[in-house]
Amino acid sequence: MKNTSKSRREFIKKSGSAVLTSAMGFNILSAKPRSSKNLNSDTLKVGLIGCGGRGTGAALQASLADPNVMITAMADIFQDRLFKSYENLKSENPDKLMVDEDHKFIGFDSYKKLLATDVDVVILGTPPNFRPGHLAAAVDAGKHIFCEKPVAVDAPGIRSVIETAKIAKEKGLALMSGFCWRHDIPKIDTYNKLKDGAIGDIHTIYNTYNTGANWFREQQPDWSGFESQMRNWLYYNWISGDMITEQAVHSLDLMSWAMGDVMPLRANGTGGRQSRTEDQYGNVYDHFAIVYDYPDGRKGFHFSRQQKDCYRSYHIDMMGTQGRCYIDVGRKHEITGKEQWKWKGEKSNMYQNEHDTLFASIRNGKPFFDGVRMANSTMLAIWGRMVAYTGQSLTWEEALKSEEVLGPELDEYSWDLKWPSQAVAKPGITKFT
Ligand SMILES: NC(=O)c1ccc[n+]([C@@H]2O[C@H](COP(=O)([O-])OP(=O)(O)OC[C@H]3O[C@@H](n4cnc5c(N)ncnc54)[C@H](O)[C@@H]3O)[C@@H](O)[C@H]2O)c1
Numbered sequence: 001m002k003n004t005s006k007s008r009r010e011f012i013k014k015s016g017s018a019v020l021t022s023a024m025g026f027n028i029l030s031a032k033p034r035s036s037k038n039l040n041s042d043t044l045k046v047g048l049i050g051c052g053g054r055g056t057g058a059a060l061q062a063s064l065a066d067p068n069v070m071i072t073a074m075a076d077i078f079q080d081r082l083f084k085s086y087e088n089l090k091s092e093n094p095d096k097l098m099v100d101e102d103h104k105f106i107g108f109d110s111y112k113k114l115l116a117t118d119v120d121v122v123i124l125g126t127p128p129n130f131r132p133g134h135l136a137a138a139v140d141a142g143k144h145i146f147c148e149k150p151v152a153v154d155a156p157g158i159r160s161v162i163e164t165a166k167i168a169k170e171k172g173l174a175l176m177s178g179f180c181w182r183h184d185i186p187k188i189d190t191y192n193k194l195k196d197g198a199i200g201d202i203h204t205i206y207n208t209y210n211t212g213a214n215w216f217r218e219q220q221p222d223w224s225g226f227e228s229q230m231r232n233w234l235y236y237n238w239i240s241g242d243m244i245t246e247q248a249v250h251s252l253d254l255m256s257w258a259m260g261d262v263m264p265l266r267a268n269g270t271g272g273r274q275s276r277t278e279d280q281y282g283n284v285y286d287h288f289a290i291v292y293d294y295p296d297g298r299k300g301f302h303f304s305r306q307q308k309d310c311y312r313s314y315h316i317d318m319m320g321t322q323g324r325c326y327i328d329v330g331r332k333h334e335i336t337g338k339e340q341w342k343w344k345g346e347k348s349n350m351y352q353n354e355h356d357t358l359f360a361s362i363r364n365g366k367p368f369f370d371g372v373r374m375a376n377s378t379m380l381a382i383w384g385r386m387v388a389y390t391g392q393s394l395t396w397e398e399a400l401k402s403e404e405v406l407g408p409e410l411d412e413y414s415w416d417l418k419w420p421s422q423a424v425a426k427p428g429i430t431k432f433t
Contacts, residue, residue, distance in 0.1 A: 039070055047073040047119035049111045051085030054148055055125020063096035065355035070096055073103040073117045075110035108413040115141040127233040128241055132157040133410030139168045144362050148178035150249050150378040153241035155402035158379045165371025174367035176358045177374035179253045184350040186343045190333040198339045199320030206317040207255045209248035209304040226417055235282030238406035242284045245381040248304035253377040254316045255300045261373055263396050264292035271388030275307040283424045290384040391427030404433040
């Protein structure tokens with residue numbers, strides 16, 4: 001893909017890096033100038049906020065998505081994570097990495113410093129509690145965005161993301177989420193067949209994300225209690241949103257896609273914690289089972305589990321009036337009934353597809369926009385957690401209006417923060433707020 005057109009350059013400048021002073025008062029001109037070697041006026045400069053496993057992967061994919069891209073800034077709360085990420089990127093694609101020492105930012109305010117540089121595109125790869133705030137700041141600074149899923153951990157966060165997405169759209173910014181299955185070729189082909197009526201009208205969907213234990217970072221002697229939580233963020237619902245939001249949300253997104261992204265009317269369900277009950281596993285559950293009632297009597301059943309040595313399944317099984325579609329997420333795509341069909345073809349990397357699409361959309365002046373959809377899919381998971389934690393049945397409106405805020409405000413974070421540890425939720429006792 002070549003980018004030589006003046007109009008493209010103007011578009012990128014208008015909607016990307018040419019916002020000199022943002023409403024938050026950052027002046028990008030205050031960032032120190034760098035050597036301009038390997039950069040030209042068409043280069044799309046990329047900044048990575050949250051230099052962990054996924055963020056680093058996404059940065060690499062961004063660096064491969066367009067011939068004239070350069071990663072120019074990185075931000076993390078931990079020096080060691082940023083260093084490791086930098087070294088990985090350097091070994092994978094050194095020609096597309098130009099992050100001077102004064103463009104490596106550390107700390108809870110590192111995102112502000114990165115957004116104050118001249119990056120055109122930012123990758124938001126932190127744990128999800130930071131996403132609504134980082135997203136708002138990135139849009140405010142006029143950056144194109146790739147943000148990992150989930151996009152929030154609570155309903156106020158979702159409402160904020162919906163507002164931010166509107167502004168991003170108005171500003172003509174590209175906004176892509178990490179709901180990567182929507183960029184997987186076998187799924188796109190299968191869902192196109194469903195849209196064409198291959199199984200008639202879908203009335204029931206059963207979806208799972210039943211997996212083993214997740215990673216755990218051993219406590220180190222010099223970690224404070226708060227640092228332990230930030231390092232092992234998966235196990236604290238105020239940081240991760242719990243496993244249904246952090247991980248199983250992918251299956252809910254697949255369900256939502258098949259249901260035409262129409263939101264259910266009501267949900268109820270259950271969940272708990274059986275296999276990882278020790279304090280080091282914070283306050284999250286290790287299994288959920290949720291029923292979503294869609295309009296016209298359609299139903300969605302979701303099961304997720306993170307328990308070691310148990311049966312695993314990552315499936316979506318869709319029943320329609322004229323057949324069935326079964327997807328074993330990474331492996332099999334099959335339609336039976338009135339039509340018999342199996343997906344066959346060349347697989348491609350969905351993570352790379354996401355970035356190829358995002359960067360092409362920036363180049364051609366038609367910014368990709370995932371805004372409301374990514375908020376809705378995330379909300380399905382938050383809602384599932386709410387009904388499981390409380391043992392109540394809740395409507396979409398009730399869940400979305402929830403005032404429960406799980407974590408501190410973005411500007412309250414500091415290493416001195418003493419965020420109270422929250423008890424494990426007990427259905428029937430934990431109240432819905
Ligand atoms: N789409 C997918 O398939 C997929 C796969 C894995 C993870 N994810 C998502 O990606 C996100 C990150 O997950 P991960 O596995 O990379 O976790 P990780 O722990 O490896 O990385 C998170 C990084 O963010 C940093 N960080 C934390 N708070 C920060 C802040 N306020 N500012 C800057 N940096 C901060 C951490 O130090 C860490 O380096 C999560 O939302 C996760 O759900 C998506």
